[in-house]
Amino acid sequence: MKRTTFVVMAVVAVLFLLSWIFKAIALKGTAEHYWIQGFLITFAAFLTLAVLSFLYKDNPFYKFAEHLFVGMSAAFWMCLGFWTTIVQNLIPRLSSSLSGFFEVPTIPGDYNFFFYIPVLLGLLLLMRLSPKGGWISRWPLAFIVGTTAGLNFIRYLRSDFIKQISSTFVPLFGTDWQGAGHFFSHLDLSATGQLALIAANWLIFVGVFTGLIYFFFSKEHTGWFGRASRVGIWILMITFGASFGYTVMGRVSLLVGRITFLFKDWLSLIS
Amino acid sequence: MKVILGIVFLAVLLTCSVAFAQTDAMTPADSTAADTLSPPAPPTDVKAVDTPNDHGHSITVTWKLSTDDGGGAKSVSHYEIFRSASPTGPFDSVGTAVAGQTIFVNGGDKEKQSEDYFPDDSNFYYRVDAVTMNDSVRSSSEIAGPAHAYGQWYNTGRTPVLVAVLLFMILTIYFVSRARKGQELYVRPLGGIEAVDDAIGRATEMGRPILYVLGLGTAADVATIAAFTVLGRVAKRVAEYQTDIIVPTYDPIVMTVAQEVVQSAYLDAGRPDTYKEDSVFFVTQSQFAYVAAVNGIMLRELPATNVYMGKFYAESLLLAETGAVAGSIQISGTDEIAQIPFFIVACDYTLIGEELYAASAYLGREPVLLGSLKAQDWGKALVIILAIAGIVAANFGWTWFTHLFKVAN
Amino acid sequence: MAMKRQIPFALVFIFGIFMLFQYFVPHESSEWVYEFLLDWIYIIGILALALGIWSLFRVSVDKIKTKKPNWVYSYVTLMGLFIMTVFGFTAKTGDSWGLYPVFVITFMLALFMLIQVLAKPASRNLYGLFGGAFLLAAVLIAILDRTWGFYFMEAKGLQNSMFRIFFDDVMMPILSTMFALLAFFIASAAYRAFRARNLLASLLLIAALIVMLRFNPYLPYAAYVAKVSNWLMNVPNLAGQRAIVIGIGLGIVATALKVILGIERGYMGKG
Numbered sequence: 001m002k003r004t005t006f007v008v009m010a011v012v013a014v015l016f017l018l019s020w021i022f023k024a025i026a027l028k029g030t031a032e033h034y035w036i037q038g039f040l041i042t043f044a045a046f047l048t049l050a051v052l053s054f055l056y057k058d059n060p061f062y063k064f065a066e067h068l069f070v071g072m073s074a075a076f077w078m079c080l081g082f083w084t085t086i087v088q089n090l091i092p093r094l095s096s097s098l099s100g101f102f103e104v105p106t107i108p109g110d111y112n113f114f115f116y117i118p119v120l121l122g123l124l125l126l127m128r129l130s131p132k133g134g135w136i137s138r139w140p141l142a143f144i145v146g147t148t149a150g151l152n153f154i155r156y157l158r159s160d161f162i163k164q165i166s167s168t169f170v171p172l173f174g175t176d177w178q179g180a181g182h183f184f185s186h187l188d189l190s191a192t193g194q195l196a197l198i199a200a201n202w203l204i205f206v207g208v209f210t211g212l213i214y215f216f217f218s219k220e221h222t223g224w225f226g227r228a229s230r231v232g233i234w235i236l237m238i239t240f241g242a243s244f245g246y247t248v249m250g251r252v253s254l255l256v257g258r259i260t261f262l263f264k265d266w267l268s269l270i271s
Numbered sequence: 272m273k274v275i276l277g278i279v280f281l282a283v284l285l286t287c288s289v290a291f292a293q294t295d296a297m298t299p300a301d302s303t304a305a306d307t308l309s310p311p312a313p314p315t316d317v318k319a320v321d322t323p324n325d326h327g328h329s330i331t332v333t334w335k336l337s338t339d340d341g342g343g344a345k346s347v348s349h350y351e352i353f354r355s356a357s358p359t360g361p362f363d364s365v366g367t368a369v370a371g372q373t374i375f376v377n378g379g380d381k382e383k384q385s386e387d388y389f390p391d392d393s394n395f396y397y398r399v400d401a402v403t404m405n406d407s408v409r410s411s412s413e414i415a416g417p418a419h420a421y422g423q424w425y426n427t428g429r430t431p432v433l434v435a436v437l438l439f440m441i442l443t444i445y446f447v448s449r450a451r452k453g454q455e456l457y458v459r460p461l462g463g464i465e466a467v468d469d470a471i472g473r474a475t476e477m478g479r480p481i482l483y484v485l486g487l488g489t490a491a492d493v494a495t496i497a498a499f500t501v502l503g504r505v506a507k508r509v510a511e512y513q514t515d516i517i518v519p520t521y522d523p524i525v526m527t528v529a530q531e532v533v534q535s536a537y538l539d540a541g542r543p544d545t546y547k548e549d550s551v552f553f554v555t556q557s558q559f560a561y562v563a564a565v566n567g568i569m570l571r572e573l574p575a576t577n578v579y580m581g582k583f584y585a586e587s588l589l590l591a592e593t594g595a596v597a598g599s600i601q602i603s604g605t606d607e608i609a610q611i612p613f614f615i616v617a618c619d620y621t622l623i624g625e626e627l628y629a630a631s632a633y634l635g636r637e638p639v640l641l642g643s644l645k646a647q648d649w650g651k652a653l654v655i656i657l658a659i660a661g662i663v664a665a666n667f668g669w670t671w672f673t674h675l676f677k678v679a680n
Numbered sequence: 681m682a683m684k685r686q687i688p689f690a691l692v693f694i695f696g697i698f699m700l701f702q703y704f705v706p707h708e709s710s711e712w713v714y715e716f717l718l719d720w721i722y723i724i725g726i727l728a729l730a731l732g733i734w735s736l737f738r739v740s741v742d743k744i745k746t747k748k749p750n751w752v753y754s755y756v757t758l759m760g761l762f763i764m765t766v767f768g769f770t771a772k773t774g775d776s777w778g779l780y781p782v783f784v785i786t787f788m789l790a791l792f793m794l795i796q797v798l799a800k801p802a803s804r805n806l807y808g809l810f811g812g813a814f815l816l817a818a819v820l821i822a823i824l825d826r827t828w829g830f831y832f833m834e835a836k837g838l839q840n841s842m843f844r845i846f847f848d849d850v851m852m853p854i855l856s857t858m859f860a861l862l863a864f865f866i867a868s869a870a871y872r873a874f875r876a877r878n879l880l881a882s883l884l885l886i887a888a889l890i891v892m893l894r895f896n897p898y899l900p901y902a903a904y905v906a907k908v909s910n911w912l913m914n915v916p917n918l919a920g921q922r923a924i925v926i927g928i929g930l931g932i933v934a935t936a937l938k939v940i941l942g943i944e945r946g947y948m949g950k951g
């Protein structure tokens with residue numbers, strides 16, 4: 001190992017120990033297992049700083065935190081999936097003797113035996129690991145892809161096509177049309193009045209129209225079509241900008257949360 | 272004079288108070304009149320029918336308002352609906368409806384074990400009572416029935432969607448068959464797609480791998496399926512140029528499909544033996560652990576090109592920024608609207624929304640896929656036409672047109 | 681040959697069309713098949729996790745074996761994986777932990793020896809011997825010590841305090857810090873976009889800036905900025921959102937249809 005690496009690691013180790021000792025002493029009155037608590041808070045702070053060090057450059061502390069996180073989270077989701085879905089939902093439906101072994105209440109139902117099918121499909125999927133029988137793992141894949149394709153087809157046709165069309169049915173000439181003469185003679189020119197609403201509706205309509213034109217693939221974007229397409233992408237960029245700005249505030253508050261942890265829970269500099 | 276006025280004033284006062292006392296005496300008489308309210312006119316024309324467009328287990332009861340509801344004696348406060356399995360009773364109350372309402376849906380659970388179970392195909396009889404403020408003063412309607420609940424086989428409220436489905440299928444099949452017959456189809460240039468080839472060439476020159484991130488979706492997400500087809504094309508070129516490809520995956524089923532896709536691409540390119548099994552691997556199913564690992568790969572393997580296609584969430588910026596810092600060319604495509612701005616800002620080329628779905632047609636230039644792209648464009652044209660028609664209809668008050676697009680639940 | 685390609689595509693078509701028509705049939709029988717199918721997909725997904733964990737294990741062992749760069753950290757991944765799994769399937773029976781820490785240490789050492797056996801075939805026998813010894817010790821402790829046990833019931837493993845502690849004090853700090861990194865990255869991304877100086881990126885940033893500043897009371901003309909940003913969110917943003925959503929919806933619908941009809945075949949692989 002290089003000398004600087006060794007020195008840095010030694011320094012970090014010493015700081016870790018010091019932090020552990022101080023934290024444990026600080027918690028002596030309040031927590032039951034204060035040595036363990038002290039260690040845990042120190043370790044959490046260490047991991048936080050290790051991840052933050054990523055901003056500077058890749059380093060052994062970040063690598064350690066990253067690899068630890070990957071291994072632990074994979075096992076975490078496996079355990080969670082096993083307990084909540086397999087043991088609590090699937091096994092009670094399959095057989096009462098298995099439910100007895102796992103000591104979960106059986107879920108009664110008329111067609112529970114159908115639940116053997118996903119188990120079978122899951123096993124077919126695991127056949128992937130065998131070099132010869134790998135092709136049969138396509139069947140459960142086909143089932144999943146086909147079912148969700150059908151589901152998504154209908155769902156998005158309804159929400160992103162039909163519903164969106166009907167949302168564009170907004171009045172462009174005020175809420176009751178009684179002829180051009182009536183419209184112009186009764187036009188309210190105040191900023192917050194009818195005119196502003198009508199202008200907004202017009203702008204929305206034009207925005208949707210040009211935005212859709214931008215997404216046309218099979219026609220060349222030249223001439224008037226091209227100009228409309230340009231306006232469309234500008235509107236889209238404004239949309240994305242608004243979304244960007246909206247999300248930024250949320251992210252900053254997360255950072256504040258982490259810094260609060262470091263300064264309040266670990267270093268106790270703020271109360 | 273004053274005395275006479277005083278006496279007249281007193282007399283007036285006295286007569287007023289007597290009259291007042293008499294009216295006071297009259298109000299108790301009014302309340303007793305309320306006690307002896309006469310029963311209101313009963314609701315008429317009670318009908319009980321199976322609730323339409325449902326899975327059964329529900330009967331709808333309708334009636335005509337009692338003449339004393341809002342009119343006449345105005346004494347009806349609510350209606351109570353009774354149900355029995357036989358026309359002679361006994362009748363149990365199943366619910367109430369406020370005055371002015373003429374419809375009540377008597378529904379229940381489909382599970383036999385449930386307390387609220389409502390059996391199908393059993394005859395029920397209904398009676399509607401018009402009830403006054405005083406619960407015991409009421410009048411009953413005629414018995415309606417028998418009616419039995421059953422599930423419908425077609426939900427008529429969803430017909431607009433069926434029309435749309437058929438329209439789409441027809442459009443797609445039409446354009447695809449036209450394309451199969453050899454008709455040329457123009458598609459406008461997409462920056463991100465054209466960059467893919469150059470990016471792979473760059474990677475080969477620099478001797479560095481290509482990183483392909485399929486996103487955090489499952490094989491069920493259509494965006495991930497679109498990403499698979501792009502992966503197939505990219506992997507084929509990668510196999511031809513003999514560059515390395517790294518595909519870290521978030522979902523095990525996505526990993527399985529990706530392995531198949533990449534392996535087949537190598538087979539297609541004529542180099543099945545150069546396929547490395549570890550090029551497609553599972554990382555973890557935790558969002559930020561996955562990102563931490565992919566960031567690590569970016570900083571250590573230093574890929575020349577990063578391709579992000581599929582479903583991404585909050586981690587999109589972490590990936591794209593790290594890749595930018597590592598100096599890779601980045602091409603992204605996602606349909607998550609909230610993440611597109613981050614990709615636009617941090618990546619060199621971004622496929623926005625629908626462009627991701629068009630990508631597979633662009634990369635393969637297969638007539639069949641280009642044909643389906645034309646159908647998509649016609650879909651958009653249809654939206655514009657129908658929107659304009661609808662706005663015209665809305666402005667002229669032709670509500671029948673807007674009702675065509677209402678989909679019942 | 682038909683089995684390998686045709687049957688999967690037939691399955692995709694059958695299930696896709698079924699889900700499509702299921703939407704229009706409110707009858708009970710179609711409803712419960714729909715619910716079944718969705719449950720099945722979920723269950724298959726959980727079972728597939730075994731494939732994923734196996735892949736992670738194999739790749740990590742391979743890295744150690746072939747001494748790829750940073751191979752040391754693969755030990756960290758594997759240890760993290762193992763320890764979380766152990767915690768996820770064991771729990772206290774009584775009040776105290778007894779010899780549980782000893783069990784954990786011996787069991788982890790046994791698993792460590794297992795990794796060594798797989799990764800260093802040269803010294804396989806030596807490692808195998810040690811591994812066997814540790815495993816024996818661990819099993820003995822498991823049988824003899826009654827203060828804790830292997831749990832397969834009611835997700836007791838999930839309630840294991842060690843499982844929770846490792847989640848709260850190891851995984852959560854890393855997770856939230858990574859999320860917090862986003863705040864830094866947004867700043868650097870915005871800076872880069874600002875320097876890019878093309879019209880579209882500028883539009884995006886200006887819109888983002890307006891939306892970000894809308895709640896800031898210290899700005900001059902704060903009320904005016906708030907009004908403009910409100911208008912921005914409600915008019916062009918709405919138009920752009922609608923255009924994108926319609927486009928995406930059509931894209932999803934077209935792709936789903938292509939998958940069901942078998943026009944899109946790229947995801948199934950060949951051979």
